[in-house]
Amino acid sequence: VSEEKLAAAQARFDSQAKPVGSLGRLEEFGSRFVAITGKDKVAGKRVYTFAGDHGVTAEGVSAFPQEVTPQMVFNFVDGGASINALARHAGAEVLVVDMGVATDFEDMDGLIKRKIAKGTANFAEGPAMTQEQAIQALLTGVEMARQAKADGIDLVGTGDMGIGNTTPSAAIAACICRLPVEQVTHRGTGIDDEGLARKILAISKGLEVNQPNPQDAVDVLAKVGGFEIGGIAGLILGCAAEGIPVVVDGFISTAGALIASELHPNVRDYIFAAHKSVEIGHHHMLHKIGQQPMLDLGLRLGEGTGGAVAMTLIEAGLQVLRDVLTFDQAGVSEGADQ
């Protein structure tokens, strides 16, 4: 991230015929994009939706059956899901990455097959995955960032699909943010009070049984994480390495961002936090990575949906940066605050 380009973009906003700073966060979004990419226009947008299954669903932590994960993968590939609609709205492409769905897929356009295993193990009883698998998940995400760069993509969004995946995300939040499980665990796709109690118990057991080391993010990912969460973390690391701004969707994506930012604090400079999720643990993670959400729309879907919408706000900021004339150019008198 170039401090010089950041300052130049902000100076351009400041010189435009409007009160200084009066477009608020739109100016922040535009300036940050310029600081990262050196460009004032988005050339290509892509959402990576990582899919994986979770052994911890055996604990009865989700309102939906596990078969929904592959069903939704088909829906993504066919273009009929919420992320497809919102990516279409944003002018972004959607690619789905099978990180560890408990079903084998045929080759399909739009599906990238990188299955590490057919779902994680139940972390309430032992590690969700091995350290090697965790690293493989991270590297797969890094590979996607590299491919995005090669394809001329300069704005990437993260997305997730995996029945049960708010459970590992809450476990990661509790561990790394060092918070009581109850403070970061919520209803996911819509479990009832009994389900919520089971979910809190499963996470508590998982943290007790596995003792993940909060200072070792790979250990946390391996012991209580998920394959798609590792993919997201790797994508974010890779985007930072490639100089691509990355829009992080909601609760699950932010668990990935938390892993990534623990592995290298500088990745935070490349992250745009798309929105404030309904999940109660979300703001704790955002606080830990030092990001303010761009939107607050009561979203709790995942897939990358909030990220797709947030991309349009970055482009709004850039449109202002490019198009708005300065006081001088427009022949407008400056104010006492200029």
Place this chain on the structure above:
Amino acid sequence: VSEEKLAAAQARFDSQAKPVGSLGRLEEFGSRFVAITGKDKVAGKRVYTFAGDHGVTAEGVSAFPQEVTPQMVFNFVDGGASINALARHAGAEVLVVDMGVATDFEDMDGLIKRKIAKGTANFAEGPAMTQEQAIQALLTGVEMARQAKADGIDLVGTGDMGIGNTTPSAAIAACICRLPVEQVTHRGTGIDDEGLARKILAISKGLEVNQPNPQDAVDVLAKVGGFEIGGIAGLILGCAAEGIPVVVDGFISTAGALIASELHPNVRDYIFAAHKSVEIGHHHMLHKIGQQPMLDLGLRLGEGTGGAVAMTLIEAGLQVLRDVLTFDQAGVSEGADQ
């Protein structure tokens, strides 16, 4: 507004392959648009930016000189202002209405000449305008809504330009919300502490001298309002009458919406509150008209800028409504909450 169409749109969202309500307010925006228009796609978007000058600037209430109002009108017409950039981003047209700028304009494309007077009178000393002028301002706004309907526009945004116009807006807020002037008066384009004290004093004097009747919104508009605020109020009334959803921008636009909703409470059903302004009085007015802002981006510019951005969120909701397959269509198993 059709309760039946609202319910049908929400039922469609509920049947889509995602947890019920998981796209939060995007579903609300989409459903409300359908309930108002009966359509699930926006055919034409237009922002009306109403311009007017304010005699109360003689009290030293703004950081900018009054000459900036006509200078910005030229900037709007030339396409170089913030509202032009953000309307371009949203795919909306911008029309500027001269409601009462203290300068005569030649005919220009994109400028609608409806000057009521060359600026209001200084309301710290007497009424800002006559009752007849207030009604003329309202009717001009209604005329714009009618024209929008005739032109096939089905999503309208409100905008304002007028040096000094946070002062009448705060006066309207104080009067109709019955709040102390200090609680609704803020820094506008960026006045310092002394300027803020002068602004509070001017509004207090205006309310004392004119004694506007809080239960008579036309009286409030005439005594402490502005021509562009009247235009905005009329536009909102007209949009409600014509069945056009209207996106209300920030502080000044919401003062217009407050006038409109006092004149007829049903107009609230047609209002989308675009964003939460930095101005401290804004949320009191939004509360009074029963609206939650769609965005919170630290905006404090006006012109219609926040409204243009908010239009894109309504379209995001509609894209979901149109494109996302149901559980049945997508072959996805439903959850325990369905």
